Amino acid sequence: MAIDGFTTCLWFDGQAEEAAHHYLSIFKNSQLGHIVRYNEAGPGTPGAVMAVEFVLDGQKFMGLNGGPQFTFSEAVSFQVRCADQEEVDYYWDRLTDGGEEGQCGWLKDKYGVSWQVFPTELLKLVTDADPAKAKRVTEAMYPMHKIDLAALRKAHAGER
Known part of the structure; x- marks a missing residue:
């Protein structure tokens, strides 16, 4: 069975998009991917960033605004x-x-x-x-x- 690569998911408490842009400003050969926003189903505020995909010099990441439960x-x-x-x-x-x-x-x-x-x-x-x-x-x-x-x-x- 083949997989579509690996992505590192980083759990943030509301700063996922900010962090993605910060890292993109540091690492060359990087790009912003999809930004997923909460919808009416929640659990976050509709329109707020739930997750953001980004690539840092070939390494795929997902920043997830999961809340304060994990650090x-x-x-x-x-x-x-x-x-x-x-x-x-x-x-x-x-x-x-x-x-x-x-x-x-x-x-x-x-x-x-x-x-x-x-x-x-x-x-x-x-x-x-x-x-x-x-x-x-x-x-x-x-x-x-x-x-x-x-x-x-x-x-x-x-x-x-």
Whole structure:
């Protein structure tokens, strides 16, 4: 049996459309899809946004205005794998705007959605075949909020 792909559904308390537009302003190659509004059958106010479809760089999402019953947690996060420090800075600055910084490249945006923003090179550095290099990189990363690739490269090389 074939399915028509996967869509991540994000449960909001009235901010689904606002969040979709916010994310669309951040991620390139993105687009807004259908906006579904409540009708007379409810349970929401007729005409109010029930759900909004959007695509962020090829990943499909649905924002659902489900109410206050459920909130986001760090148990689910989205990874933004960046090519370089410039991309890390770009996404970090925009996603933390109104949100909060976490440790090791983690953050919560202003809607409470958790993200991990890091350079793809980080994976290579922390899995180096030389355990001493991998350890130095990992130890250097732990106190960081936004990942500093230059500092990780220095740690990898054994420089202070």
